[in-house]
Amino acid sequence: xxxxxxxxxxxxxxxxxxxxxxxxxxxxxxxxxxxxxxxxxxxxxxxxxxxxxxxxxxxxxxxxxxxxxxxxxxxxxxxxxxxxxxxxxxxxxxxxxxxxxxxxxxxxxxxxxxxxxxxxxxxxxxxxxxxxxxxxxxxxxxxxxxxxxxxxxxxxxxxxxxxxxx
Ligand code: RP5
Numbered sequence: 190x191x192x193x194x195x196x197x198x199x200x201x202x203x204x205x206x207x208x209x210x211x212x213x214x215x216x217x218x219x220x221x222x223x224x225x226x227x228x229x230x231x232x233x234x235x236x237x238x239x240x241x242x243x244x245x246x247x248x249x250x251x252x253x254x255x256x257x258x259x260x261x262x263x264x265x266x267x268x269x270x271x272x273x274x275x276x277x278x279x280x281x282x283x284x285x286x287x288x289x290x291x292x293x294x295x296x297x298x299x300x301x302x303x304x305x306x307x308x309x310x311x312x313x314x315x316x317x318x319x320x321x322x323x324x325x326x327x328x329x330x331x332x333x334x335x336x337x338x339x340x341x342x343x344x345x346x347x348x349x350x351x352x353x354x355x
Pocket of ligand 1: 197198200202226252253255276278
């Protein structure tokens with residue numbers, strides 16, 4: 190199975206990124222995690238992206254906050270799918286990172302998830318790998334079904350508490 194590469198701009202992003210790592214682990218998807226910054230270590234970030242396909246990666250997740258150029262900088266060096274996680278920071282609540290990540294020029298796509306949306310970044314990467322891994326597709330279907338059952342259980346509890354027949 191192809192690996193998912195996870196790159197974060199700073200170790201301070203790890204509390205957010207951990208949800209992606211945990212989600213991939215729960216599906217048995219191998220991943221490799223790095224701290225490479227588009228600004229502080231641009232050569233390492235570019236090298237990683239340039240060699241990723243040959244190193245067995247199928248998708249790259251890039252998480253960064255503030256002037257979040259990491260996902261775009263990585264996408265510029267590879268035609269693997271790149272998923273950007275805009276990370277929330279103190280001053281602008283993650284809007285800065287969201288806009289920096291999502292507003293890519295035509296020709297260099299980044300699939301951007303919600304601010305701090307690390308679990309969805311992992312799920313999207315699993316959906317991409319599942320195109321050629323039927324057992325991953327089955328696990329995704331099972332998770333959807335379990336999630337739906339959980340919501341319906343809550344619906345039943347709320348209905349029992351508030352919905353009375355006349
Ligand atoms: C970004 O700047 C990083 O991705 C991080 O979200 C933010 C702050 O980085 P540190 O100053 O905590 O290293 O590049």
